[in-house]
Amino acid sequence: MRWLATYILKGPMQAMAVMTVTGLLSLSLPPLSLLLGYLGGGAVALVTLQVGPRHGLLALLGAQIAAALLGGLLLGLPAPAWLMAVAGWVPVWLAATLLHMSRSLALALQGLMVLGLAAVMAVYLLVDDPAALWRGELSQVFHTLVQAGVIQADEQLDMLITAVARLFTGGLTGYAMVGAAVTLFIGRGWQAMLFHPGAFRAEFEQMRYARPVGLLFVALAAGAVLMEGELLANLALVMLLGYLFHGLAVIYGVLAKRRASAAWLVGLYVVMAFALPEMMFVLGLLGLVDTFVDFRSRVKARP
Numbered sequence: 001m002r003w004l005a006t007y008i009l010k011g012p013m014q015a016m017a018v019m020t021v022t023g024l025l026s027l028s029l030p031p032l033s034l035l036l037g038y039l040g041g042g043a044v045a046l047v048t049l050q051v052g053p054r055h056g057l058l059a060l061l062g063a064q065i066a067a068a069l070l071g072g073l074l075l076g077l078p079a080p081a082w083l084m085a086v087a088g089w090v091p092v093w094l095a096a097t098l099l100h101m102s103r104s105l106a107l108a109l110q111g112l113m114v115l116g117l118a119a120v121m122a123v124y125l126l127v128d129d130p131a132a133l134w135r136g137e138l139s140q141v142f143h144t145l146v147q148a149g150v151i152q153a154d155e156q157l158d159m160l161i162t163a164v165a166r167l168f169t170g171g172l173t174g175y176a177m178v179g180a181a182v183t184l185f186i187g188r189g190w191q192a193m194l195f196h197p198g199a200f201r202a203e204f205e206q207m208r209y210a211r212p213v214g215l216l217f218v219a220l221a222a223g224a225v226l227m228e229g230e231l232l233a234n235l236a237l238v239m240l241l242g243y244l245f246h247g248l249a250v251i252y253g254v255l256a257k258r259r260a261s262a263a264w265l266v267g268l269y270v271v272m273a274f275a276l277p278e279m280m281f282v283l284g285l286l287g288l289v290d291t292f293v294d295f296r297s298r299v300k301a302r303p
Contacts, residue, residue, distance in 0.1 A: 015046075178241055
């Protein structure tokens with residue numbers, strides 16, 4: 001990907017071209033939409049980190065205009081489609097701006113968590129009953145699966161739909177936040193590859209969230225359990241997904257200090273591929289505990 005990163009930094013037109021093309025192709029090629037979205041967002045992050053937030057924002061706005069012309073006029077895509085293809089990178093630009101100004105990867109990710117919490121609270125302020133809204137949408141999806149014979153309709157299915165609907169706002173927001181974080185990593189990785197090889201991995205291995213953030217997570221989780229609050233549960237879910245990266249940083253940092261084989265990381269990602277929900281919970285919990293314990297400082301470096 002060195003050639004792509006180099007091309008993006010050649011000038012604003014090149015950066016806008018990459019953002020526009022990847023954004024529109026992500027709508028035209030659904031199987032590759034996730035990868036293309038990451039590449040386009042990575043361009044936003046790279047320009048913001050290397051050239052500056054102003055240039056990153058101008059490139060993003062330019063890509064929006066280009067996407068409007070090409071998507072709306074030439075390809076016949078509706079305005080919401082091309083707008084979502086590019087506007088989804090705004091959180092990436094915000095996180096990259098925070099990273100550019102603070103030089104702190106942890107602060108940038110914590111900023112994404114704050115943005116996610118704000119988004120969840122906005123939904124609960126604007127929508128009377130988000131769970132009921134999601135339940136209606138999910139019921140249609142599961143009804144289609146029942147008609148196709150994929151699953152059977154029973155009381156447990158209704159309970160599952162209700163449970164998922166209660167946490168769907170936080171889950172969807174957390175998914176978007178994780179995607180923005182991964183996209184930020186791509187941009188930072190490109191920058192390090194071009195100018196400071198190995199710097200991004202070293203930053204990630206040392207990344208650690210602030211203790212007040214951990215206390216907020218504990219308070220939200222405790223409130224969700226004790227008060228059975230739906231809003232609190234969704235807020236806690238967003239923070240759990242945000243702490244996933246802290247947990248990964250702990251593992252990367254410990255393995256680096258012990259000079260362990262890369263096979264450990266391969267094994268970790270294999271397990272995540274087969275048990276992602278469980279591993280996300282474990283990694284999030286590991287990250288939370290590390291906020292107060294700091295495992296990496298307790299591990300003796302292997303000579």
